[in-house]
Amino acid sequence: MLYPQRVSRRGFLRLAGMTGGVTLLAACVPAGMQAPDQAPAAAAPPKINLSDPKEVGKALEAEGAEVSISSWGWSGLAETHFIPKFAEHTKQLYGTAVKLNWVTGVFDKALAELPVAGKTIKDIGLDVVDKEEESFDAAMALNWYEPIDMDAYKPLLPNLTDVEEPYIFKGTEENGGVVYGTVYQGYEWLQAVLRKDKLDVNKFKDWTDLADPDLRGKMVDYPFNDSRGHYVFGGFVNELVNKGIVPGPLWSQPAWEGALKWWKDNSMEQQIHKWGDIGNDPTIRLMLQSGEVLAGCTWGVYTRELLGTDWNQRDDVLAPFYPKSGILVDRETMSAVRGAAHPVAARILINWMLSTEVNTAGWYKEAPEDKEAVNHWNVTQAQFLVAYCGGVRAETRKLIPDWAKAYHPADPGSLSLKVDWPWHNKNAEWISKSYEKIVLGK
Amino acid sequence: MDTSIPHPRPWLARNGSTLLLLAPLLIFMLGVFAMPMIFQFAFAFFDRVFYKNVIWIPKPAFYLGNFAKAFTDPTYLYSIAWTVGIASVTTSANILLALPVAYFLARTKVWGRSLIEISFLLPIFGEIFTIYALAYALTPQGPLNWLLLKLHLIHTPIELVGSSWAVIIWMSLPTLSVLLIRSAFSGVDVLYEEAAQTMGASALQTFFKVTVPLAKNGIAGAFLLSFSGGVGAYTLPLILVGPYNDWLTNKIQREVDPYFNFPMASALGVILTVICGILFYFYLRTQEPGGER
Numbered sequence: 143m144l145y146p147q148r149v150s151r152r153g154f155l156r157l158a159g160m161t162g163g164v165t166l167l168a169a170c171v172p173a174g175m176q177a178p179d180q181a182p183a184a185a186a187p188p189k190i191n192l193s194d195p196k197e198v199g200k201a202l203e204a205e206g207a208e209v210s211i212s213s214w215g216w217s218g219l220a221e222t223h224f225i226p227k228f229a230e231h232t233k234q235l236y237g238t239a240v241k242l243n244w245v246t247g248v249f250d251k252a253l254a255e256l257p258v259a260g261k262t263i264k265d266i267g268l269d270v271v272d273k274e275e276e277s278f279d280a281a282m283a284l285n286w287y288e289p290i291d292m293d294a295y296k297p298l299l300p301n302l303t304d305v306e307e308p309y310i311f312k313g314t315e316e317n318g319g320v321v322y323g324t325v326y327q328g329y330e331w332l333q334a335v336l337r338k339d340k341l342d343v344n345k346f347k348d349w350t351d352l353a354d355p356d357l358r359g360k361m362v363d364y365p366f367n368d369s370r371g372h373y374v375f376g377g378f379v380n381e382l383v384n385k386g387i388v389p390g391p392l393w394s395q396p397a398w399e400g401a402l403k404w405w406k407d408n409s410m411e412q413q414i415h416k417w418g419d420i421g422n423d424p425t426i427r428l429m430l431q432s433g434e435v436l437a438g439c440t441w442g443v444y445t446r447e448l449l450g451t452d453w454n455q456r457d458d459v460l461a462p463f464y465p466k467s468g469i470l471v472d473r474e475t476m477s478a479v480r481g482a483a484h485p486v487a488a489r490i491l492i493n494w495m496l497s498t499e500v501n502t503a504g505w506y507k508e509a510p511e512d513k514e515a516v517n518h519w520n521v522t523q524a525q526f527l528v529a530y531c532g533g534v535r536a537e538t539r540k541l542i543p544d545w546a547k548a549y550h551p552a553d554p555g556s557l558s559l560k561v562d563w564p565w566h567n568k569n570a571e572w573i574s575k576s577y578e579k580i581v582l583g584k
Numbered sequence: 585m586d587t588s589i590p591h592p593r594p595w596l597a598r599n600g601s602t603l604l605l606l607a608p609l610l611i612f613m614l615g616v617f618a619m620p621m622i623f624q625f626a627f628a629f630f631d632r633v634f635y636k637n638v639i640w641i642p643k644p645a646f647y648l649g650n651f652a653k654a655f656t657d658p659t660y661l662y663s664i665a666w667t668v669g670i671a672s673v674t675t676s677a678n679i680l681l682a683l684p685v686a687y688f689l690a691r692t693k694v695w696g697r698s699l700i701e702i703s704f705l706l707p708i709f710g711e712i713f714t715i716y717a718l719a720y721a722l723t724p725q726g727p728l729n730w731l732l733l734k735l736h737l738i739h740t741p742i743e744l745v746g747s748s749w750a751v752i753i754w755m756s757l758p759t760l761s762v763l764l765i766r767s768a769f770s771g772v773d774v775l776y777e778e779a780a781q782t783m784g785a786s787a788l789q790t791f792f793k794v795t796v797p798l799a800k801n802g803i804a805g806a807f808l809l810s811f812s813g814g815v816g817a818y819t820l821p822l823i824l825v826g827p828y829n830d831w832l833t834n835k836i837q838r839e840v841d842p843y844f845n846f847p848m849a850s851a852l853g854v855i856l857t858v859i860c861g862i863l864f865y866f867y868l869r870t871q872e873p874g875g876e877r
Contacts, residue, residue, distance in 0.1 A: 151868045158861060165625035255843050257641045350585050365827045367838055416826055534707040571843045575659075582828055584659055 164502040174186035175399050187294030187317050188486065199236040201486045209487035213272040217447055217528045218545050219503060223519050231494055242428040249273050253280055262286050264481050269488040271479060272432040274472045277368055278323050279563050288480040290492055291321025298489040300537065309534040311475065323475045326495050328532030329554040331469040332373040335445045337436040338461035349378045349465045352437060353408045360436040362426050365417040366577035369570060370569060370576050373470040373561065374439040380559055381467040393562040398573055402580040411581065439503035443528050482554065498538045503529035506541040515543035627850035650851035666833040668859060671814030674755035678810045679803065682758035682765050690769035705761045715823050722750050750824040755814055761806035768802020769795065804870040808809040812860050831857055
């Protein structure tokens with residue numbers, strides 16, 4: 143017999159003691175964590191001339207005619223349109239159809255886990271990262287990105303040169319490149335959508351109007367342990383600072399503490415029907431459709447998509463809510479992964495994502511003077527509204543369909559509030575825990 | 585005649601086949617349980633640094649600060665006490681509810697007994713569906729409130745979803761414990777009960793002074809199983825109470841995402857493991873002869 147029939151208390155204690163010993167030993171031995179500074183070198187730019195489409199085609203073939211991007215769901219557009227259209231695009235321009243691998247939901251996990259394992263984003267096979275700008279500084283600190291516009295790749299990036307300056311993120315020059323990130327959709331922010339048939343929307347001018355008794359138990363918002371919840375709440379903080387109700391400046395702990403007290407004193411918890419993501423959760427969307435929920439705080443793209451859904455087109459019950467004191471922007475930003483396996487395809491993809499074709503989901507005018515925009519990709523209005531966020535190039539704005547203009551505020555720039563990312567990075571945990579302490583009393 | 589003492593067969597020859605049979609499970613347990621546990625324990629002693637003022641990353645160190653924080657910060661301390669307290673209460677309720685049913689199943693030959701027994705396993709299969717079903721049942725518009733209103737026991741619907749009561753109700757529901765205790769009761773010879781009653785013991789006295797003590801091994805096992813499930817509950821509080829519940833498992837998840845605080849999450853995980861280890865120690869005590877001392 144190998145062991146006594148039953149584990150005795152003594153045996154258990156012995157085993158626990160041994161485990162504890164091994165554990166302590168393991169804890170004392172520093173793990174082989176790689177310092178994030180020692181990230182792989184940038185991919186050596188190819189020696190070939192990438193102005194020549196034939197040479198580009200060869201380079202794509204040499205890379206394996208494949209590229210992987212980490213992005214968001216685009217409400218299904220990625221699978222139905224982006225993947226086949228990108229293959230068509232590369233086939234047409236360079237004679238090689240490039241397979242686009244569309245990966246979602248990995249970036250935050252990667253940011254939390256890869257540094258612990260001493261690995262970088264390259265190690266999970268990505269070539270391009272598309273993520274809200276909130277994560278850009280962290281990825282840069284970990285050396286995950288390389289300049290998109292290194293000299294050798296510049297011929298592949300005509301659209302990048304047209305991108306307006308506020309949408310470009312620059313860093314240290316490497317092989318002639320300085321652009322480490324580019325916003326590609328335009329403004330993108332955390333606003334709200336209201337049921338105008340059940341609420342008097344004229345009462346809702348600014349964030350704090352969401353405390354209205356008509357919204358008791360009727361709101362959906364992102365929770366406070368989610369950065370999106372912070373950015374929605376940031377709109378409240380900004381308004382309260384502007385009105386002198388809480389001390390400023392906006393990006394300071396006293397301002398957020400004061401605003402959390404305001405949230406508690408005004409019983410804002412009772413306004414919440416459910417914490418969650420009305421953009422992506424079909425159950426919560428159904429609550430909005432049925433009238434169980436009357437207000438949802440969400441991204442601008444999802445607000446517009448909801449406005450464009452067939453049921454709202456039929457019933458016309460939703461209204462966008464643009465709080466007059468401003469809305470915090472957190473824009474989708476693309477970057478090239480340092481040392482990635484498909485650097486040429488990555489640049490082609492980035493350039494394509496900046497094109498009017500992608501920005502408008504294929505629904506655009508051939509020329510600015512055209513009366514009608516052509517729906518090249520045969521998408522729905524809702525799909526167009528998910529894709530288009532105001533654009534980052536002047537050309538794109540001139541080419542969008544006329545009907546779409548009604549879905550965007552006249553002057554998004556006047557409402558856009560920039561987040562102080564270093565402050566937020568440092569205080570994100572503090573905000574979440576302060577909410578638990580001040581509002582929930584924990 | 586050969587009078588020499590025969591050499592015992594070598595250890596490997598005696599136990600080789602047993603080892604071979606055990607090897608797949610041992611290797612599996614080593615890979616998927618022991619190694620991650622060792623990593624978790626090691627991480628619990630790590631520190632963390634705010635790298636380049638942008639991102640928190642763990643820093644290898646022998647640092648006891650996470651454990652110190654867990655037992656000094658009121659938030660963590662409350663969470664530990666809450667988790668253990670609720671698990672103790674619901675486990676006790678669970679066992680108390682299971683005892684009569686298990687006894688009935690063990691001693692009575694009722695039609696459809698196996699169907700009744702299987703029904704206790706149902707909540708375990710597809711827990712997520714049953715949790716959502718419960719969430720619906722407990723809503724203000726759900727069947728429970730409808731029934732209570734119709735019976736005029738309440739005048740306004742009770743808000744159970746979103747409160748800890750929904751979790752407490754669910755965790756008190758006996759499932760596997762009924763089957764474990766039924767098994768233990770089946771192993772108690774009915775002659776002992778008859779002897780006690782012949783000597784004047786009432787039915788209740790017989791049950792609590794004869795049957796239950798004789799079935800204590802099985803009852804202790806059911807208690808251990810239920811308690812471990814209680815302290816380890818994650819999905820249940822998340823769905824029924826919401827993201828800001830006080831259960832330690834959910835706090836651990838919040839330490840990982842969004843705070844990137846793996847060391848603190850690991851330390852809290854170690855504390856949970858130690859709590860279960862202590863309970864297991866006491867469980868072993870009930871399994872030893874004379875263990876009631």
